[in-house]
Amino acid sequence: NGGLTRIAEMQVQLQFVDGVMIGRAAYHDPALLLDVDPRLFGQSAPVANLFDAVDAFLPYVERELAKGERLSAMTRHLLGLFAGMPGARAFRRRLALEAVKPGAGVETLLGAVNEVRTAIARLAEAEAEKPANAEPAEIV
Numbered sequence: 001n002g003g004l005t006r007i008a009e010m011q012v013q014l015q016f017v018d019g020v021m022i023g024r025a026a027y028h029d030p031a032l033l034l035d036v037d038p039r040l041f042g043q044s045a046p047v048a049n050l051f052d053a054v055d056a057f058l059p060y061v062e063r064e065l066a067k068g069e070r071l072s073a074m075t076r077h078l079l080g081l082f083a084g085m086p087g088a089r090a091f092r093r094r095l096a097l098e099a100v101k102p103g104a105g106v107e108t109l110l111g112a113v114n115e116v117r118t119a120i121a122r123l124a125e126a127e128a129e130k131p132a133n134a135e136p137a138e139i140v
Contacts, residue, residue, distance in 0.1 A: 003021075003024075004020055004022055004025060005022075005025040005029075005032075006025075007032070007035050007039045007040065011040065014040065022036075027077075027080065028083065029080065029083055029084075030053070030078075030080060030083075031050055031081075031083070034047070034049070034050070034053075050081055050082060050085075051113065051117070054078075054081070054109070057074075057078075058109075060074075061074055061106055061109060062106055065106070070100070071099040071104040071105060071109065072095075072099040072104070075099040075109060076099075078095065078109075079092050079095060079096070082116045085116060085119075085120070086116065086120050086123045087115045087116035087120065088116065090112075090116070090119065091112045091113065091115045091116050094108070094112040095108070095109070095112045098112075099112075
């Protein structure tokens with residue numbers, strides 16, 4: 001009854017049951033869901049990456065904002081979206097501080113996502129500038 005955190009664990013359990021619960025794992029590591037359809041069902045994932053997932057989420061956010069919903073009510077569920085990736089801390093911080101403000105809109109979410117994109121780009125630049133035998137760069 002829940003507690004599964006890896007696709008391999010789910011594959012084993014699905015040999016004995018019709019379904020598995022992955023609520024907590026999906027909440028803490030949403031990237032896990034990118035592998036569910038391909039690995040468990042042999043189907044392509046509905047989105048290719050986490051950035052595409054945010055893009056797919058935007059129309060919903062816009063509709064809910066138009067109804068008067070606060071951005072933070074939706075983005076609080078995204079705080080773990082980029083866990084373990086460069087810029088994840090800046091993403092969380094920006095959402096935590098700005099999404100709660102009255103009138104916060106889609107641009108706040110896009111700005112937070114841009115924190116991750118920028119950090120990834122900086123890391124890629126740092127890696128490209130290092131000699132081939134150097135230690136990998138780390139940007140927090």
